[in-house]
Amino acid sequence: MSQDLACHIAGRRRELAPSLEQRNPADLDEVVARLPDAGEDLAAEAAAAAAGALGPLTAGVEARADALDRIGDALLEQRSALADLIARETGKTVGDAEGEVVRAGRLFRFFGGEALRIVGERFASTRPGVTVEVSYDPVGVIGAITPWNFPVAIPAWKIAPALAYGNAVVWKPSEHASATASALMEIIASAGLPEGAVNMLLGARNAGEALVADPAIDAISFTGSETTGRSVIGAATRRGARVQAEMGGVNGLIVLADADLDAAADGAINGAFFAAGQRCTATSRIIVERAAATALTQRIESRMAALRIGDPRRRETQIGPLVSPRQKAAVAAATAAMRAEGRKALDGRRGEGAPACFVNPLLFTDMDPGDLVMREEIFGPVAGLMVVDSYEEALEALNAVRFGLCGGLYTTSLARAEHFKRHARVGIAMVNLPTAGVDYHAPFGGLKASSFGAREQGRAAREFYTVTRTAYQAAPR
Ligand code: NAD
Helix, strand or coil, X not given: CCXXXXXXXXXXXXXXXXXXXXXXCCCCCCEEEEECCCXXXXXXXXXXXXXXXXXXXXXXXXXXXXXXXXXXXXXXXXXXXXXXXXXXXXXXCHHHHHHHHHHHHHHHHHHHHHHCCCCCEEEEXXXXXXXXXXEEEECCEXXXXXXXXXXXXHHHHHHHHHHHCCCEEEEECCCCCHHHHHHHHHHHHCCCCCCCCXXXXXXXXXXXXXXXXXXXXXXXXXXXXXXXXXXXXXXXXXXXXXXXXXXXXXXXXEECCCCCHHHHHHHHHHHHHHHHHCCCCCEEEEEEEHHHHHHXXXXXXXXXXXXXXXXXXXXXCCECCCCCHHHHHHHHHHHHHHHHCCCCEEECCCCCCXXXXXXXXXXXXXXXXXXHHHHCXXXXXXXXXXXXCCHHHHHHHHXXXXXXXXXXXXXXXXXXXXXXXXXXXXXXXXXXXXXXXXXXXXXEXXXXXXXXXXXXXHHHHHHHHEEEEEEXXXXXX
């Protein structure tokens, strides 16, 4: 059943003629949602509504904390229904989707607690009789622009800290996940926040650009592709707005000869293929020490043959489709380019073709660092495997890309593990774990082209969502 979606401004639905639609990527005959592509007028209306909520929002910290708790509780209660909607709209498997909703619920609860822990500082002044106070105040109106691949968790890790620190929000969810976004918006709207505290602008590029350009938006928090991120950073900084951006990665996973190869193969399969490779933390490059190359490849190949690919709404499915025909075409173009260069791949699907937005999991073997899958984000269940002669060579290869989101190492050597954590040029280093899968209360973000600006999640979120102010006071004479 298709839903006609509306923007949400100042506590009310704001209807607009739909011009976009999202189909179920596992069954393209089903239209899941129709939505408008909002423009400048609506962005300005939403920003004004948000600005109007700033006073009431900062009036009572306990009310904000309670509202964040209520949103967290509602997400946990409604996890099954939301997970099914995510599966239907984006193709994420229902198990992964449920895990994501639970994580989002816990994120809201975490920031409910943080709202009560906003502390300042008091300095000893260099001047006798003077006090120096430092406070962390709200930035104002936050524009949040989110992708489709974590349609509840990423909005949660922007909206929850924004509110916790006293900001109001205009949120532009992905056009590929707007039914899910509307369900989350409904939960937020029922939490007892001041009218206009969170507004939702639906649409695609048009709506995103309108939001970034609006002078009443004080800061932009963006997650998405590198290309869009660069344009958002450029537009926001040109008008002097604060901006943070989390973008792509071509994350590497090193497997040394001393590693537990079964664990490493499980980690490689999880990182490269689960969520159909559509995680910014996915493993794109497996870099294996020569002595373990054959044994690791065999283990990965047998696991690929056992992958359960199919309807994302079924509990037993491990890998669903890509999000859209466009994403499927992009992945197909990349793999065709690899094959045209004579590159060979192990194929994780067994002859039944790839209907709708499904694609076959592929592991390209005998890769060189210059091969496409080794240097560009494909964002599908596609990875490359290259063989190296030493840990040092592996680390150099891992670091030799322009991205630096995350990287992994499988080893039983404590010395190598310690060295890797210090020398991998990534924001998130994983040892004996898949590259994907992070905690919600710890800082998240990459290095190099993967990220711009302050870190997200955990207490690190305070940096982006507050302005630091210093007040000097002398006693009256
Ligand atoms: P995308 O860049 O196509 O879209 C992201 C959001 O930006 C969407 O809401 C989109 O409508 C909006 N948008 C599009 N053009 C815009 C413009 N010109 N100005 C403002 N907004 C605009 O990304 P996607 O395909 O939705 O998501 C996948 C990408 O996101 C991948 O590259 C992935 O690596 C990245 N990602 C990164 C992280 C991270 O934390 N590093 C997390 C998840 C996804």
